[in-house]
Amino acid sequence: MSISRMTVPGGLLFDLPAEDAQPAEQARTVWAAAPPPPAAEHPRPDGSTTGNTAEPDAPLPAEASPPPAQPGEILVQFSPDLSPALVEQALASVSGTPVEIIHGAATGPDGLLLRVTLPEGAEEAEAIAVLSTQPGVDFAEENFTVSVDAVSNDASYTNGSLWGMYGDATTSKNAFGSQAGEAWATGETGSAKVVIGVLDTGINYTHADLYLNVWINQGEIPISFRSSLADVDSDGQITFRDLNQAANKSFVTDINRNGRIDAGDLLKDQRWANRDDQDRNGYRDDLFGWDFVNNDNDPFDDNGHGTHVSGTIGAVGGNGVGVAGMAWEVQILALKFIGANGSGSISNAVKALDYYTNAGKAAVGQDFVATNNSWGGAGHSSAMQAAIDRTAEAGNLFIAAAGNNSRDTDRSANYPSSFSTLDSVGHEAVISVAALTSTGSLASFSNYGSATVDLAAPGASILSTTANGGYGTMSGTSMATPHVTGAIALYAAANPEDSAAEIRAALLDSTIATASLAGRTVTGGRLDAEAMLRAGAKPEASAPPAMASLHGTDGRDTVTGTADAEILSGVPASGSHLGRGTVDLLQGLGGDDIFVLGDARGAFYDDGNVRKSGTADYGRILDFQRGDKIQLSDDYDTYIIRSVRIEGVSGMGIYGDADGDGVYSGRDELIGHVKGFISLTSADLIFV
Template identity: 40%
Template sequence: MNRKHLFGLLTLSALLAACGQTPVAQTSPDTQMPGAVASTPEFVDGELLVQLRRGLSAQAVTELSALGVQSVERLAVVEGAALLRARITDGQSVTAKAAQLQASGLVRFAEPNWVYQHQATATDDQFANGTLWGMYGDASTPANQYGSQAAEAWARGSVGSDSVYVGIIDEGYQFDHPDLRNNAWLNPYEKANGIDDDGNGYVDDLRGWDFANNDNTVYDGGTRGSLDAHGTHVAGTIGGTANDGGVVGVNHNVTFISGKFLGRRGGNTADAIKAADYFTNLKTLHKLNIVATNNSWGGGGYSQALYEAIVRGANAGILFIAAAGNSGTDNDATASYPSNYDTTKDAGYDAVIAVAAIDKAGALASFSQYGKTQVDLGAPGVAITSSVPYNSYASYNGTSMATPHVTGGAALYASTHPGATALQIRQAILDSVIATPSLNGKTVTGGRLNVSGF
């Protein structure tokens, strides 16, 4: 039995691929060793993520400055040592500076600040007319055996709960969209008063936080809807409300929170870490029932810093559900992040669920990445209609679209199994899959999502 089962992107005509190469500075003994990865990932020029060694004081920051590195932001404190976003000040390359810092003895690791991307192309403007095939089951009306079986779960009264929360680490989303506004989080611990009322470090984070622009405006698309379409589409698949004339998500009732880190030029590791930690903090600070985050993005190489942020979430009981990628390659042979991370070593279970895309005939999508030991299951990801700005609907393709079907499934299970652990939710999802020939030998389970099987 392989390591994934033991404990347990959007291509719209383009690719949201997670491609990368092994960073130069991953020699710390507690580093999860990455596999071979695809070539030439992007990173932020002139920046590094630097984790100081345990026990080193602020004096280490001064010593780093002497080595041509200036701290510009503290991202987290891990076991008493700071994780820093740092700027290279002496003109050396990212690779050379990472190697120099690793040799200095001051850091656990130094690595690039990887860049993540997605690309979007829309095609059209739901359940009754056959469009929302990803929500169907083999016994629903309309029917499609390769859908998520959500309609069959609804028929027996399983429609979700507002007391279940999911984080959307992505672009922002149009929280006042007719199909989203009733499930959009409004922070009860904050007031719009310019004060950090709940003490979580974010002022007036009423709907979540925009880490790309460092403000509380999680939707930047305006009434023209030119931005945040991808995040809005993801939200609609997880929890578009029912019986309102638009689309419907896996959950009729759920609460989603925005952790926007993808902006006009994509996103980076530093902001992804802050987004992941934001949800971990909300769960620990306010005891919110955050069961999962949706991560329909990729593009960088292995990051020890991001891995550890995912572990912090895992230890708080938050699943990290991730798109397998859209390059059509084997993730067993060519690692794709973040979907290839495995938190078992440091969290006691694997909180990462990697999702491939299938089409309405049950075939593995031509663009979808796969992996017998690295990709857990398939879900609908071709011709998926959902909400987009402004107050509209569109059809997208990608593992980005498959992933929120699974995140929705996690939320649906949590609504009918109060108190279920992240591991129990994970196991329920993987144990209930329907065997699918196109996924045999291509995924851990060899099957597709079945939310009616919980």
């Protein structure tokens, strides 16, 4: 291993491996999907080939054997603002070598999370025990390895093959499907403003049923193109739907010659992949996401699992081709942290989730809503819990596969689906999904839990997109989870203002009670995408009740309201008398009242004498409260508010700027007087 010197945030100087070094992986796991069959070769966009492994369409045994362990790597979380000397002291206690900063900084509020290798022959458990006693170490843990869990005119929908998308009222019926077909019939098919993160094995971004729904990082679009690219569909961003239109043909080239513009073309186009980290997020040319396995900007799927998951979430619908995803229009952000062999490290999962969280914070005009997490097999990880907390605090949901071990996760936890943010963040962002068969049974391989698994969704023999550009079936809670994530994408498109808590409530409150799930999930029910949309439908706003209007006369009046909201005016409702020469007293008594000092007829209490302020006529408001409003005429360009004592009563005077100089002078016309020293703002005023 070659070594380079590197200074990390906080001023610490460590020996870190050079970029070409291969990180060690701690492979302690139980497979949450059946082990993949021998790899089949399929072409990549550049003509090379890579292994295509697939989750088989078969149930998993109750317990699967873990892959061989590769000891020697741990994660260490240090306290915020810890001195460099204490960090080095802690690492020296186990002869640990820092190889990567996973999150935070020594001088930052989150503290520094490091990936650390141990000397050959060192026991991880012993090193963790030693580190846990060191000052400034919040926790030390293994860097676990996790694995994959495994009315449309689209051909596979119309021929009856796509049961997971059906409902009891679709042409091809299955009451135990997601009811997506019924949701589409309401006119809701998604939005390209909704961004879903898929933490998995990557995506075949050239697939004919996926390429239009691959996320484009708006911050990495070449600066020289931004003002010239045509937003053809006027959604406020540039997507592949825009880049495949003639208006943008001079900015793109079909390099891979497949007849369309996709991510594979842009990654090979030096105008787009210009080796400049334009959005300054630390990931150069991250146009479509990131490959955390190979640490590059090409998240192509060399396993197949991530592409299958992505198809269920967002395969393009209504195009007469292949399958349809839950959301026909969506942006899928590929966060590849699982490799060709179906396994990946917790440290890379943390980085992938943080990428999604931070991208959402930086996005303009995009709605980051949820990540899909169809993987599992590790033990509890404090580093992963912290990353999930961070994404929950940013307003995102974390949708996770319940696991394929046929066990009760109330008794034996499954991660990441058993994580919770309820205590740490104050609301629950994690949603755990079990797998349902086409006959309404809980799949034999699916985990369950009356307190830890929220609902079930179609997860057996699910047809979706594959990494070789085709279609195939897979089974697992991996396949159930994207049905839920896709339903959330549909809901978010229809209800863009709803919070994560509101989306979660709509999802769980709309499930269909299912006999096989009674006592086995929190809701006892299964996904119903159409009912979820109905749960989120906002009632049409009813017109506010008409407010009673109370008016004075031509003379001096005291107009007194009631406890209700009312409109109070010291002058008659009609006619030319606007209070000149009189002083009227207005008292609301209660409710959110409107005190009228002018209307379409003009400003009230204006004597027309520009030589004096007219303190002989005005409207005095006796009990102005927050929630009340003062109505003024727009006769004056400017009104001036200043404290003044009139007839022994202190308060705030409202003057029309008669001489137009923007500052008070003796010529400005007194219109109203608000008893008491009330700090009036523009929010308290209405102009007509």
